[in-house]
Amino acid sequence: MFNTDLFEKELSTSWLGRELFFFDELGSTNTFAKNLIGDGSLHGALIITDHQTHGRGQYERSWETNSGENLTFSIVFEPGNGNRLTVLTLACALAVAEQLEDITKQQVELKWPNDVLVNENKIAGLLTEASFNGNKFKRVVIGIGLNVNQTEFSDELTDWATSIKNLTKDDSSREKLLARLLTRIEYYYRLWESVDIELIKKINKRLIGYGKWTSISVDSDLLDGEYKFLGINESGQMVVLNKELEVNTFSYEQVRVHFNSQPG
Ligand code: BTN
Numbered sequence: 001m002f003n004t005d006l007f008e009k010e011l012s013t014s015w016l017g018r019e020l021f022f023f024d025e026l027g028s029t030n031t032f033a034k035n036l037i038g039d040g041s042l043h044g045a046l047i048i049t050d051h052q053t054h055g056r057g058q059y060e061r062s063w064e065t066n067s068g069e070n071l072t073f074s075i076v077f078e079p080g081n082g083n084r085l086t087v088l089t090l091a092c093a094l095a096v097a098e099q100l101e102d103i104t105k106q107q108v109e110l111k112w113p114n115d116v117l118v119n120e121n122k123i124a125g126l127l128t129e130a131s132f133n134g135n136k137f138k139r140v141v142i143g144i145g146l147n148v149n150q151t152e153f154s155d156e157l158t159d160w161a162t163s164i165k166n167l168t169k170d171d172s173s174r175e176k177l178l179a180r181l182l183t184r185i186e187y188y189y190r191l192w193e194s195v196d197i198e199l200i201k202k203i204n205k206r207l208i209g210y211g212k213w214t215s216i217s218v219d220s221d222l223l224d225g226e227y228k229f230l231g232i233n234e235s236g237q238m239v240v241l242n243k244e245l246e247v248n249t250f251s252y253e254q255v256r257v258h259f260n261s262q263p264g
Contacts, residue, residue: 001068002050003175010179016075016186017046017179025067027054029074030143034131040078042139046182048073055145057125058114069150070163071174074143075185079193082130082137086236086252089114089128090203091192092142095184096124097206099177104167110206112238113252116146117208121162123147148172195234204231215258216240218250222258229257 004022011017019042026032026049033047052072055063065072077088096116097108100123109117116124124146131138147163149171164172191199204210213226227240230247237249238257 002048006173007175007179010176011182012179013044013182013186015044016189017044017182019045021045021047023047023049025049025051025053028052028056028143029072030056030127030129030141033074033076033141033143034129034139036076039133039138042076043078045076046073047076048178056127056143057145058127063125063127063145064154064157065145065147066150070148071144071146071178073178074141076139076141077189078139080137082132082140084192084195084234084236085128085130085140086113087200087203087232087234088140088189088192089126089142090232090236091188091199092144092185093124093126094199094203094206095181095188096126096144096146099181099184100124100164103164103172103177106167108206109208110203111208112255112257118162118167121160123162123164123167146177148174148177197234200232200234207231209257216250217256217258218254 004020029047029049029052036042049072051067052065055065055072057063090110093110093114093116097110100108104118106118111117114126115122124144127143128140130140147161149165150163151165153161188199209229210231213228216223216227225243227242230239230241233239233249237251238255240248242248
C-alpha cells in the first residue's frame with residue numbers, strides 16, 4: 001500500500017504535490033482530476049491511486065497496471081492558458097527520464113509524443129488532457145503511469161514493457177521515488193513557464209530519432225520519402241526537414257514518427 005505519510009515526509013517541493021488526493025482504488029486519476037471542482041485553486045494538486053481500475057492511455061487505449069506495485073498519478077496545472085502543453089508534457093517526461101536514469105543507470109529515451117523508453121521498452125507513459133469552461137481554458141491534467149516493481153506483464157505487453165525492477169532487480173520505494181520525481185517536475189515546470197530554451201534542448205537530446213532520417217505519417221497518411229527529425233521547437237511543434245531541405249512543422253495531433261516496430 002502506498003504510504004502517504006512517508007511520501008509527505010519525503011516531499012521537498014514548494015507547491016507541487018502539496019495538495020494530495022489519495023485513493024486505495026479509483027477508475028482513472030486523470031478522469032478524477034479533470035472533474036475536480038475548484039477553479040484556479042488546484043495548481044499542483046496530485047491525485048494518486050494504488051489500484052486504477054480504468055486507466056486510460058493515449059489514442060483511446062487502456063493503461064493496465066498491477067495494483068500496489070507501480071505509480072499511477074495525475075498532476076493538475078493551472079498555467080492560465082493552454083499554450084505549449086506539448087512542451088509541458090515533454091518537460092514532465094524529461095523529469096521522469098532523468099529520475100529513472102539515476103536509479104537504473106541506463107539510458108532513458110523519450111519517444112514522441114509522450115512515452116518513456118529504456119532499450120526500446122516502455123517504462124512509463126503520459127496522458128495529457130486539457131479542460132475548458134466553455135471555450136475558456138481551465139486546467140491541464142498530466143497523468144503518469146510508471147512501472148516500478150511489476151515484473152510480469154500481460155501477453156500483449158510482455159515483449160515491449162519494462163519496469164525499474166526488471167532493470168535493477170531491486171524493489172524501489174514508490175513514495176521516495178515520487179517525492180524526488182516531483183522535485184524535478186517542479187524544476188522543469190519553472191523552465192517551461194519562463195520559455196527557457198535549455199528545456200527544449202534537453203528534451204530534444206532525449207527524443208528518439210533526433211537528428212535522424214525517418215518516415216512520418218501525418219493525419220494517418222504515411223508521407224513519401226524520409227524526413228530528418230529536428231525535434232520540437234519552443235511551441236512544441238515537431239520540426240522536420242525534407243530531402244529538398246525545406247523545414248516543415250507539425251502539431252502533435254497530426255503526426256506520428258516511425259522509428260521501430262513498436263505499437264504507437
Ligand atoms: C500512454 O502511454 O498511453 C499513456 C498512459 C498514461 C497512464 C496514466 S496512469 C495515471 C493516469 N490516469 C490515467 O487514466 N492514465 C494516466
